[in-house]
Amino acid sequence: MTTPEDLRGQVRDFLATHDPSAAGRLEFLRARFDAGLAWVHYPAGLGGQGLSRDLQAAVDAEFAAAGAPNNRPERNGIGLGMAAPTILAFGSPEQQRRWLRPLWTGEEIWCQLFSEPGAGSDLAGLATRAVPVDGAGWVVTGQKVWTSSAHLARRALLVARTDPDVPKHQGLTYFACDMTAPGVEVRPLRQATGEAEFNEVFLTDVAIPDTDRIGEVGEGWKVATTTLMNERVSIGGGAAPREGGMIASAAAAWRANPGNRTQGLHDRLLRLWADAEVARLAGARLRQQLAAGQPGPEGSAAKIVFARLNQEISEFEVELAGAEGLRYDDWTMRRPETVSFYGRDVGYRYLRARGNSIEGGTSEILKNIIAERVLGLPPEIRVDKGVPWKDLPR
């Protein structure tokens, strides 16, 4: 059984032959991938060693201690958190070899072309069409929206309709779309915070080779579900120390501003602190369940709680800030490379947190999922059930 110490030894051996200061950054990262030290829970030959996910921390820490460059995971959250597990689960061996290494090293950023103006919570109703051409591939036309990183991405996870004559879930197929292909146009989508983390993506007769199809034709919903489950895990399931995350800045502001304190705010802060700490414990318990091989449905609770807490904590913090809470740091239209709650003023956190209960599945849809799949309550009555997609009113 491989231990963290074994892996630290492997990292030291690797560093002995690959000097991080001498090698180029990319060469170093590629070699690390090839040595199976990228993500140890991935299979051998694909950057890993088929080990438990828990063991990765020891590897990352050892590389960080040596001052080695990392793969800047914050720049490729969708690639690492969603594309990679989807490719691993449904991609062909050839696709896995072709895509996973540049994905992990950060050479190729990925984005996600799922939502559309007419298909948000009802994602399976999406209208982007993929039409087969001469057995060689597909031509895709449609409009996608809420695409973070589209302006930086080399590739996209794409779901498109390949058969409009069957009910909506059955007529979908999953692709990887080359974002540099002719016919792909990316336009910024400015949001309430003033900046544009997201994009609209217009696809006009974009050619996609059949070798870039992920999963079978008509299986797109099944593949997309895997991607979305990973999205919810990565949004709600991050590990943090006590008083980490959004509560950290609220607590720091409280300590720094005795003059702004009131009894009512104190009660709210203690409630938020306690709820945030309990949510952290619940996240830790979820990870313990996963590590013990008892995956539970608790992950879907984590995202709901995370969104609610971020919103309530930032609401609190704006009020605590008093006059300072009336200022906003910057309304300039910007295109951030990464999105972070920190390093910006409280007004930004307040506005950005409103999106937390919408992105990656609204809290309302997540409650439907909990009610139906966890509690076994009867499904929503569906008027679109069994109806061919082309006949649905829209």
Added chain:
Amino acid sequence: MSQATDTSATPTATASAGLPDLLYGEAETELRAAVRSLFEDRCGWPEVLARTETAQTYDTGLWRVLAADLGCAGLLIPESSGGAGASYREAAVVAEETGRAVAPVPFLGSAVVATAALLAAGDEDLLAAVAAGTTTVALGVPFPAPPGARPQPTVRLAPGESGYRLTGTVAAVADALPADVLLVPADGVPYGLYAVAADAAGVSLAPTVSLDMTRQLADLTLTGAPARRIASGETADRAVAGALAAGAAMLASEQLGLAERCLEMTVAYLKDRRQFGRQIGSFQALKHRAADLWVGVTQARAAARYAAACLAAADPDSPVAVALAKAACSDVAVRAAQECLQLHGGIGFTWEHPTHLYLKRAKSSSIGFGTADRHRASLAGPVDLPGAAQ
């Protein structure tokens, strides 16, 4: 819509490292099965309800089986004193089951609170009798007493007597009615913790008509009652404080079990009941309430397990852990029972339905060993979030 928050490729182990095991172990799962099976056999809600209208609100026969035959009275007591040598992790599981069944047994008062006091006082004779399941004990403090503050003693040593004699009253004591021995904190020189036989002359336990008759409270009056000192000064203080902390933590687990049971009953009813030609559980307004409750229970469980694990390991974070657990579980248990009543509609409001037993136990427990509000307020010092200047 896509993700837009801070992410990292691999969740680091920093958070879970350092946190104790928050899951249930194999022994705990077996213990749960044994207790649940006992309660299913002998503690159905119709029996519980019927008993609340008798003079014997505690089921002493059931308690004897739980305490002696299943060994639950001595869970926290070391094997060297005749106990099971288990920990708060196991006791928490039994507490969850007593909450699920709204069981009228003094597990919390005797096997947790008073036992914790005896362990701190080091009273071997009483510990052995408790472990054997032959003696039931209760700590003579008001049920709402929170941990962290010494309850204002309302009992004094009567001066000028031979031996120790106690005089005074303690209102609203939980699990005192079935107790053979009462452990009473009393002022004197010095402050101490005294054991008083419940049947001794000068001891009167008056049952109160309680909000929760599945854990009926009693007012204790001592009039020169003969007593034996089991701890004094700081040891007595430590014994009482530790007992209240243990009580709050295990009551949190009891509330967790109660909340879970209310959620189960609610979900079952939402599937069963039809109106407007459909199962009412297909209405989103009701589904979302059930889902919210489930989310609350997942959070409360993590808090309750953390508190049990901290107490089991005598972790210095125990005060924070206990406060978090009692606050989270008090809120979710009351909410679960209230939602259970509302989502059952008219039937849930009747005497013939078990919900009111759960509601009363939940509300009463939310006050026992400190309200959620009080527990959250107690965090201000330990986590350095001082209040507004007065």
